Amino acid sequence: MDAKDKLKIPRQKMPEQNPNARAKNFMEVPLGYSPKTAQLEAQRCLHCKIPKCMEGCPVGVKIPEFLKLIVEGDFAAAARKIKETNSLPAVCGRVCPQESQCEATCILGKKKEPVAIGRLERFVADYEREKNLIKLPKKLPSNKKKVAIIGSGPSGLTVAGDLIKLGYEVTIFEALHKPGGVLIYGIPEFRLPKAIVEAEVDYLVKQGVKLELNKVIGASKSVEDLMKKDGYDAIYIGVGAGLPRFMRIEGENLSNVYSANEYLTRINLMKAYLYPQHYTPIALGRKVTVVGGGNVTMDSARCALRTGAESVTVVYRRAREQMPARAEEIHHAEEEGIFLKLLNNPVELIGDDKGAVKEMKCIRMELGEPDDSGRRRPVPIEGSEFPIKTDLVIMGIGAGANPLLTSTLPTLELNKWGYIVADENGKTSMKGVFAGGDIVTGAATVISAMGAGKRAARAIDVHVRSKK
Amino acid sequence: MYKILSKSEIVPNVHKLVLEAPDIAEKAKPGQFVILMIDETGERLPFTLSDWDAKNGTITIYFLEVGLSTMDLVRFKGEELSAVIGPLGKPTPIDKFGTVVLGGGCYGVGGIYPIAKAMKEAGNTVITLIEARSSYLLYNEEGLRRVSDRFIVATEDGTKGEKGKVHDVIENLIQEESIDRAYFIGCTFMMMNCLNKTKTHDITTFVALNPIMVDGTGMCGCCRCSVDGKTKFACVDGPIFEAKEVDWDQLFKRNAAYSQQEAIIYQFHSCESEGV
Numbered sequence: 088m089d090a091k092d093k094l095k096i097p098r099q100k101m102p103e104q105n106p107n108a109r110a111k112n113f114m115e116v117p118l119g120y121s122p123k124t125a126q127l128e129a130q131r132c133l134h135c136k137i138p139k140c141m142e143g144c145p146v147g148v149k150i151p152e153f154l155k156l157i158v159e160g161d162f163a164a165a166a167r168k169i170k171e172t173n174s175l176p177a178v179c180g181r182v183c184p185q186e187s188q189c190e191a192t193c194i195l196g197k198k199k200e201p202v203a204i205g206r207l208e209r210f211v212a213d214y215e216r217e218k219n220l221i222k223l224p225k226k227l228p229s230n231k232k233k234v235a236i237i238g239s240g241p242s243g244l245t246v247a248g249d250l251i252k253l254g255y256e257v258t259i260f261e262a263l264h265k266p267g268g269v270l271i272y273g274i275p276e277f278r279l280p281k282a283i284v285e286a287e288v289d290y291l292v293k294q295g296v297k298l299e300l301n302k303v304i305g306a307s308k309s310v311e312d313l314m315k316k317d318g319y320d321a322i323y324i325g326v327g328a329g330l331p332r333f334m335r336i337e338g339e340n341l342s343n344v345y346s347a348n349e350y351l352t353r354i355n356l357m358k359a360y361l362y363p364q365h366y367t368p369i370a371l372g373r374k375v376t377v378v379g380g381g382n383v384t385m386d387s388a389r390c391a392l393r394t395g396a397e398s399v400t401v402v403y404r405r406a407r408e409q410m411p412a413r414a415e416e417i418h419h420a421e422e423e424g425i426f427l428k429l430l431n432n433p434v435e436l437i438g439d440d441k442g443a444v445k446e447m448k449c450i451r452m453e454l455g456e457p458d459d460s461g462r463r464r465p466v467p468i469e470g471s472e473f474p475i476k477t478d479l480v481i482m483g484i485g486a487g488a489n490p491l492l493t494s495t496l497p498t499l500e501l502n503k504w505g506y507i508v509a510d511e512n513g514k515t516s517m518k519g520v521f522a523g524g525d526i527v528t529g530a531a532t533v534i535s536a537m538g539a540g541k542r543a544a545r546a547i548d549v550h551v552r553s554k555k
Numbered sequence: 556m557y558k559i560l561s562k563s564e565i566v567p568n569v570h571k572l573v574l575e576a577p578d579i580a581e582k583a584k585p586g587q588f589v590i591l592m593i594d595e596t597g598e599r600l601p602f603t604l605s606d607w608d609a610k611n612g613t614i615t616i617y618f619l620e621v622g623l624s625t626m627d628l629v630r631f632k633g634e635e636l637s638a639v640i641g642p643l644g645k646p647t648p649i650d651k652f653g654t655v656v657l658g659g660g661c662y663g664v665g666g667i668y669p670i671a672k673a674m675k676e677a678g679n680t681v682i683t684l685i686e687a688r689s690s691y692l693l694y695n696e697e698g699l700r701r702v703s704d705r706f707i708v709a710t711e712d713g714t715k716g717e718k719g720k721v722h723d724v725i726e727n728l729i730q731e732e733s734i735d736r737a738y739f740i741g742c743t744f745m746m747m748n749c750l751n752k753t754k755t756h757d758i759t760t761f762v763a764l765n766p767i768m769v770d771g772t773g774m775c776g777c778c779r780c781s782v783d784g785k786t787k788f789a790c791v792d793g794p795i796f797e798a799k800e801v802d803w804d805q806l807f808k809r810n811a812a813y814s815q816q817e818a819i820i821y822q823f824h825s826c827e828s829e830g831v
Binding site: 262263264272300301302303306307308329330331333335339340341342343345346348349352353357358362363364365366367368370441442443489490491 | 578579582592595596597598599623624627637638639640641642643769770772773774775776777779780781786791802804805807808809811812813816817820823824
């Protein structure tokens with residue numbers, strides 16, 4: 088097939104659950120490609136001499152090579168090709184912002200639509216898993232060196248996946264009772280089924296990665312214990328940005344006001360939507376208001392809808408173009424009936440006599456001069472306050488650095504916001520201690536945390552080998 | 556998995572649970588708590604650490620059956636819990652303060668023991684004060700007596716010790732002794748009542764707050780309380796706070812957030828498991 092024919096193939100759509108049905112269930116929204124559709128889509132790749140798509144991938148997935156394998160019909164081989172550099176393809180195929188990474192740099196995107204790399208990544212990873220074709224990768228013989236990873240989120244899992252192949256003895260310490268970090272407690276089932284996260288973690292465990300759940304490093308065990316008592320040769324800190332932000336407005340501590348972290352943890356980790364089969368309760372709002380504009384905000388809003396809310400409104404202080412959420416997530420949310428109230432900001436929450444929120448006072452905003460982030464700064468319009476009736480408020484305005492672990496390490500350099508100072512390879516001010524992901528960069532994406540994990544894994548390998 | 560070494564109802568509706576948890580026993584300090592999970596479908600339940608033995612690797616908690624999850628824990632027949640997490644929270648600073656009073660009610664009768672013991676070891680004069688509705692509901696007396704210079708029991712019906720509650724007894728105590736610090740652990744109402752007595756005498760008073768929690772590591776913010784006009788997370792900033800600045804009204808209301816749902820489910824499950 089020559090380039091001309093390839094250009095004639097349109098980008099293949101992925102079927103989705105219909106918005107009315109899916110707004111009432113927690114099942115996955117996009118349904119996946121069929122093998123035929125996947126092959127057709129993969130054929131669209133022009134196999135550029137210098138594949139720009141790879142430059143857009145933080146973990147350097149060999150995109151043209153795996154696409155070629157799809158065209159040839161060897162889907163499992165395509166999945167293994169991805170796994171050479173990315174240990175979580177089924178996750179990345181679902182939650183990566185491909186539109187601003189690999190697909191943004193795809194040459195086809197200049198005139199037509201880019202190859203649906205993310206959907207294809209998802210397809211092959213699902214195919215391999217569902218057909219039980221997962222094969223463990225080759226592993227170097229044990230070098231008897233031990234690495235401790237603190238946090239089992241995307242960056243920690245990546246470090247584990249890379250180092251176990253190099254022959255390290257790898258142990259992941261996780262504070263919660265399930266592994267996966269934000270993939271388990273944060274991202275909802277309908278966007279990332281938990282069975283997939285479990286399978287990806289299981290893939291690492293089968294390769295020999297040890298998991299120590301319910302271990303809060305900094306409380307149950309110190310970093311010093313890990314290095315001196317347990318003899319770890321290096322430590323990787325990938326604990327995420329686990330400290331919810333609040334707006335510090337009046338009424339924020341009323342009942343039925345949640346941080347997005349709490350709301351999503353109750354739903355995703357504790358399965359509160361299955362109450363009382365699962366024992367963790369959650370407030371069931373009728374008129375839900377979610378504050379913020381990121382993916383976490385959209386996730387919270389869509390969860391609220393699925394627990395039976397009559398209406399869900401997202402209140403965001405800037406305009407639509409400035410929302411940090413993926414376009415796809417905003418689109419899905421609106422399709423499901425979530426209402427966006429843009430250029431509005433809460434100023435106060437008002438409670439009833441039982442201390443539960445009943446109203447949100449908002450103020451209208453307009454866009455002023457650009458701020459540090461380059462986005463036009465939202466400015467309140469004086470005297471424009473107005474009330475919104477609401478019985479459940481979720482604050483999805485971001486997360487900061489959780490000090491539980493870092494506060495126990497006086498020699499670990501932090502920046503003024505409490506994030507760990509690390510170079511591009513994850514090296515911190517403490518010898519043998521590396522860090523990456525949100526605890527270094529502040530809240531970002533799954534894939535950027537994985538990229539940091541990849542670079543840190545290489546640096547850890549160099550560090551350990553250079554030790555006498 | 557975490558082994559249950561013993562579980563028993565020591566007086567009506569007070570249960571003592573001893574668990575094998577060597578990591579926690581090694582690190583535990585007075586004022587800290589643990590989170591337990593019975594199984595995957597259970598809640599993450601926070602409990603005050605009431606004792607530990609680093610040598611044998613065990614920890615002890617006391618709890619009351621107050622809802623669905625604690626009922627489950629009481630009736631649980633398994634040998635292991637699916638999760639025991641800790642020690643969590645900030646340890647309470649131990650120093651030589653002079654005369655230290657510790658008041659306990661409900662689970663706090665067990666909960667005050669580690670602080671009392673540490674305060675005694677630090678050279679303080681330790682006065683412990685416990686309450687129950689009636690004499691047959693008192694527990695932990697022997698242990699507390701051992702670490703106290705003065706040990707006072709209060710029962711509401713007057714069947715043992717002084718008649719009344721801790722906040723009644725402390726009234727007289729304040730007249731008799733020069734108290735440098737006071738600590739109260741128990742239900743919210745009890746702690747608030749005690750504080751109301753000590754604060755009029757300017758006694759520095761600490762309480763172990765008991766808001767609803769989920770993760771217990773500062774990640775979710777469910778346990779936020781207003782202390783001194785600032786929002787604090789009880790799980791990482793506390794659970795022990797200086798009491799005079801606590802917004803009690805807010806704590807009561809936040810703690811009641813799920814009471815309606817839970818009351819219905821608790822009844823339903825109680826009937827079901829009793830075969831009604």
